[in-house]
Amino acid sequence: MTSHAAGMDVLPCGYVEVGPDGVITSANSRFLTLVGLTADAVVGTLTFSGLLAVGDRIYYETHFRPTLQMQGEIHEIAFELVRPDGDRVPILVSASTSDDESPVTRTIVFEARDRRRYEKELLRARRAAEEAEAHSLALATTLQQTFIPPTMPDIPGLEIAGAYRPAGDGSEVGGDFYDAFQIHSGEWVVVVGDVCGKGVDAAVLTSFVRHTLRALAVQWDDPSQILRELNAALLAHDSDRFCTVVVLRLLRDDDSWLVSVSSGGHPLPILVAVEGAVTEVGASGSLIGVLSMPQLDDDRFTIHTGDSLVVYTDGVTDARGAAGTFGIDGLFGVVSGGVTSAADTTDTVLGRVLDFQDGEARDDIAIVTLRALAADAGLHAPDAVQARPDVEEKNRALRALQGLEQLEA
Amino acid sequence: MRATARLNAKVSGPAGAPALVFAHGFGCDQNMWRLVAPSFADDFQVVTFDHVGSGGSDLGSYDPATYSSLAGYAADVVDLVVDLDVGPVTFIGHSVASMIGVLAATERPELFDRLVLVGPSARYIDDGDYVGGFSAADIDELLESMESNYLGWSHVMAPVIMANADEPGLADELEESFCRTDPDIARRFAEVTFRSDNRADLAKVTAPTLVLQCRDDLIAPLSAGEYVRDHLPDATYVVLDAVGHCPHLSAPGPTTDAIGAFVRA
Numbered sequence: 001m002t003s004h005a006a007g008m009d010v011l012p013c014g015y016v017e018v019g020p021d022g023v024i025t026s027a028n029s030r031f032l033t034l035v036g037l038t039a040d041a042v043v044g045t046l047t048f049s050g051l052l053a054v055g056d057r058i059y060y061e062t063h064f065r066p067t068l069q070m071q072g073e074i075h076e077i078a079f080e081l082v083r084p085d086g087d088r089v090p091i092l093v094s095a096s097t098s099d100d101e102s103p104v105t106r107t108i109v110f111e112a113r114d115r116r117r118y119e120k121e122l123l124r125a126r127r128a129a130e131e132a133e134a135h136s137l138a139l140a141t142t143l144q145q146t147f148i149p150p151t152m153p154d155i156p157g158l159e160i161a162g163a164y165r166p167a168g169d170g171s172e173v174g175g176d177f178y179d180a181f182q183i184h185s186g187e188w189v190v191v192v193g194d195v196c197g198k199g200v201d202a203a204v205l206t207s208f209v210r211h212t213l214r215a216l217a218v219q220w221d222d223p224s225q226i227l228r229e230l231n232a233a234l235l236a237h238d239s240d241r242f243c244t245v246v247v248l249r250l251l252r253d254d255d256s257w258l259v260s261v262s263s264g265g266h267p268l269p270i271l272v273a274v275e276g277a278v279t280e281v282g283a284s285g286s287l288i289g290v291l292s293m294p295q296l297d298d299d300r301f302t303i304h305t306g307d308s309l310v311v312y313t314d315g316v317t318d319a320r321g322a323a324g325t326f327g328i329d330g331l332f333g334v335v336s337g338g339v340t341s342a343a344d345t346t347d348t349v350l351g352r353v354l355d356f357q358d359g360e361a362r363d364d365i366a367i368v369t370l371r372a373l374a375a376d377a378g379l380h381a382p383d384a385v386q387a388r389p390d391v392e393e394k395n396r397a398l399r400a401l402q403g404l405e406q407l408e409a
Numbered sequence: 410m411r412a413t414a415r416l417n418a419k420v421s422g423p424a425g426a427p428a429l430v431f432a433h434g435f436g437c438d439q440n441m442w443r444l445v446a447p448s449f450a451d452d453f454q455v456v457t458f459d460h461v462g463s464g465g466s467d468l469g470s471y472d473p474a475t476y477s478s479l480a481g482y483a484a485d486v487v488d489l490v491v492d493l494d495v496g497p498v499t500f501i502g503h504s505v506a507s508m509i510g511v512l513a514a515t516e517r518p519e520l521f522d523r524l525v526l527v528g529p530s531a532r533y534i535d536d537g538d539y540v541g542g543f544s545a546a547d548i549d550e551l552l553e554s555m556e557s558n559y560l561g562w563s564h565v566m567a568p569v570i571m572a573n574a575d576e577p578g579l580a581d582e583l584e585e586s587f588c589r590t591d592p593d594i595a596r597r598f599a600e601v602t603f604r605s606d607n608r609a610d611l612a613k614v615t616a617p618t619l620v621l622q623c624r625d626d627l628i629a630p631l632s633a634g635e636y637v638r639d640h641l642p643d644a645t646y647v648v649l650d651a652v653g654h655c656p657h658l659s660a661p662g663p664t665t666d667a668i669g670a671f672v673r674a
Contacts, residue, residue: 020659021625021652049627054543055550058603059558061628061654062436062504069658070440078557116557123556 014091014109020102022047031109034091036083048107053080053088068097068105078116081109090116133171140173143203147177147210148366155180155188157252159371161342163350167315167361173203174364175243176313177210181217186252189217189226192311192368193245193266205241209234213247223247223262224296227288231264231296234289242289246282246311248370253302255375259309260300264288267314270331272345274306276338280328281309308339308371315365316349321356330356342369410467412488416458417465420493422450428495429672430456432486434504434528435602438464441503444661445668453672454495460506461485462594471594479505479605483512487520496520499672503527503657504628505602507637508610515613524618525668528626528654530633531608531640539608540632548603552596611640619645619671621656621664628654645671 008015014031016024027042035042035051042051049060056079067074073096081089092115095107144166152160166174175195182188191213195206212233216226226247234242244266251258261269265287268280281301286294303309312331319326334352339345346369353365412418419439429449431442439457446455459466460482475481486509490496500521502510507526514521533541534548618641622634631648638646647667651660 053550053554054547055552055554057627058543058547058551059554061626062434063558065653066437066441066655066658069655070437070443079554119557 011108014111016048016107016109018048018095018105018107022049024048025104034089034109034111035081036085036087048105051081053082056080064093064095068095072097072099078112078119089113137171140171140203143173143207144170147203147206149179149181153180153182153188155182156186157255157373157375158188158250158257159342159373160190160368161346162368163346163366165315165350165354165361165365167198167363172198173200173206174198175202175206176315176364176366177206178311178366178368179210179213180368181214183217183249188250189213190248190250190311190368190370191217191245192313192366193243194313194315194364194366195243196241201239202241205234205237205239205243208237209243209245213245217247217249221249222298223249223260224283224285224298227262227264227285227296228294231286231288231291231294235292237289239289242287244314245288248309248311250370256302256304257372258300258302260298262296262298264294264296267312267317267328269309269311270335271301271303272308272310272335272339274304274338276336278332278336303372305372305374306338308335308342308345308369310335310339310345310349311368311370312349313364313366315361315363316353316367318363319353319357319365320362321358323356326353326356339369339371342371345369345371410470412485412492413458415461415467415470416485416489417467418456418458418489418493420454420456421447422454423452424454426452426454427672428454428456428490428493428498430458430486430490430495430498430500432458432500432502432506432509433460433463434502434506435598436504440464441655442657445657445665448665449669449672456489456493456495456498458489460509460598462598463590468591468594471591473597476597477601479509479512479601479607482506482509483516486510486513487517490517490520497522499523499525501525501527501668502529504529504654505605508605508607511607511610511614514616515610518615521616523672524614524616525621525671526618526637527621527656527664528623528629528634529620529637530629531611531637532606533603533628533633534606536606539636540630542627542630542633543603548600551603552599555596555599556592608636608640611637612642614641615643617643617645619647619667621667622646622648623651623653623656624648625652626654 008028014034015028016031017026019025024042024046032039049057052060064074064077075094077093079091079093081091090112092110092112093107095105097103097105148164152162160180162178175197178192180190195202195209212230216229220226220229244264246263246266246269248259248261261282262285263282264285268282271279271281281299283297283299285296316331317326317328334349346367349367431446433439433441438459442457446457449455462471490498497520500510507529510524514524530541533543534545535541620634620638638644649656649660649663653659656664
């Protein structure tokens with residue numbers, strides 16, 4: 001029985017022939033050396049799969065044999081032979097089955113210790129890479145959550161809603177951010193911005209910008225001045241990145257809100273009047289973090305009950321889809337006709353922009369909608385900040401600046 | 410997505426004839442039935458399909474939670490029969506698909522009037538006196554073996570599976586995906602398959618059932634087949650003179666005859 005394969009003794013690999021019942025019908029000497037058995041113990045007695053590790057036998061029965069039966073041949077399958085002393089020999093196996101009355105499966109077997117060790121290292125490395133990727137995704141998500149407030153504050157007389165959607169699958173940290181916080185009683189600041197670039201460096205700067213803005217908003221009144229100070233801080237910062245930011249300062253005045261707004265290279269907010277008219281508001285200015293003497297101005301106006309402001313990043317207007325670019329016209333189209341609630345409008349804008357690009361955001365999207373409410377409406381959270389005489393005076397000055405109230409001496 | 414599209418279902422045979430639904434087991438796809446199923450297409454509607462995650466199924470429908478138990482696969486079989494509106498059917502499942510059929514027939518008995526279980530095992534891992542044939546460590550080793558052999562998977566999906574100039578017909582007939590699928594899904598399917606325990610489900614089957622056991626089957630040894638036979642309320646037991654776990658490939662004639670005798674009785 002061994003005579004045929006014995007002629008294969010000159011081959012530099014193991015060689016066996018297997019009958020239709022899986023039993024080995026001949027084996028060359030190198031194969032016998034690999035399995036550590038004599039020809040008498042193997043030929044006509046053992047099946048090929050019987051020499052494999054048990055896990056490999058399942059693979060053999062469910063993949064190797066069906067493929068061989070269906071396709072006539074199979075290549076480069078990794079198995080382990082188990083020798084009588086329990087030692088395992090990693091092998092690579094290729095086989096083909098003759099197409100005749102009594103099919104014979106001719107099988108060549110290579111010892112593959114080094115290759116398998118190398119492959120196992122590759123697998124380990126791949127698994128480590130996959131874990132690192134999952135870890136970095138979790139990190140990105142966590143970091144991204146710090147770019148926006150966990151919840152929007154309750155502002156008496158103002159309904160406010162924000163939405164944020166990272167680009168793509170969210171695996172890369174973007175630079176969009178927004179914030180809304182109280183400065184004094186009845187005085188609030190809302191910021192929306194976009195730090196250029198992506199990744200860890202951009203994320204670090206985004207955190208820096210958001211927190212610097214909070215600090216500056218307490219010190220300075222005019223949005224343009226806040227931005228000027230932010231510009232200086234960014235130029236001093238060890239980063240060559242820049243950002244676009246829009247700052248809105250809102251001061252409650254009976255049933256109205258006095259708004260001052262300045263944009264540093266950022267898309268201007270949209271004012272949606274209660275009756276549905278839509279206009280851009282604010283003064284366009286320089287990018288923040290580029291020029292030492294940026295051009296930054298304030299625009300001042302008043303919003304009344306039912307008026308709304310939609311503040312957004314360029315992920316909205318630059319969205320591209322089969323129908324072209326979403327653009328400012330797309331945004332006007334969504335909000336014209338009025339805003340019934342800040343939350344609904346925010347959701348609608350986000351939904352339309354995502355639909356426009358088939359659900360896959362190509363850039364980060366941030367949207368904040370503000371809607372002025374009647375004096376008694378809204379949630380009245382207790383004011384955490386005590387009214388202070390100097391602030392009262394400052395606010396009177398601001399009202400005077402906007403020509404709404406005589407400056408009281 | 411409709412079940413027929415999700416599961417890459419193929420239907421042949423005369424409309425209105427009783428339906429046979431062939432389900433493949435762990436490893437490979439519906440092509441496993443190509444030497445058996447077509448011979449029934451004269452007087453039966455023959456349905457073959459790929460489980461989600463295998464063959465030409467919609468990989469996008471694969472949800473690890475849904476398919477973390479055989480119940481997820483059984484729900485697909487029910488969906489398929491409902492979607493095709495061919496019930497009650499005879500369900501013919503190989504290997505793990507036999508337990509998928511048991512679960513489907515238990516869930517919706519009115520849709521299944523007969524079952525054929527080819528190489529069934531209600532539990533692969535030994536448990537006390539029960540002999541499934543494997544230890545838990547063996548299954549870990551299988552998962553490792555699969556991992557070793559999917560090393561180049563992403564490159565192999567290119568049309569290189571088989572370019573056998575001597576048998577171009579065979580190559581053309583085969584799906585390129587035969588026996589190849591996403592390694593992560595294959596691993597999960599292996600875990601679900603070999604770590605399931607469906608012994609308690611057997612008694613709930615009301616449909617008459619044919620158990621086809623191979624004479625010498627490493628995956629489903631005689632002890633496993635006999636256990637299934639002894640715990641089904643209405644079982645016919647046939648031992649095929651076949652070696653290995655795939656009698657529909659190694660002994661298609663006797664397999665076809667045994668199924669034919671049962672479904673035409």
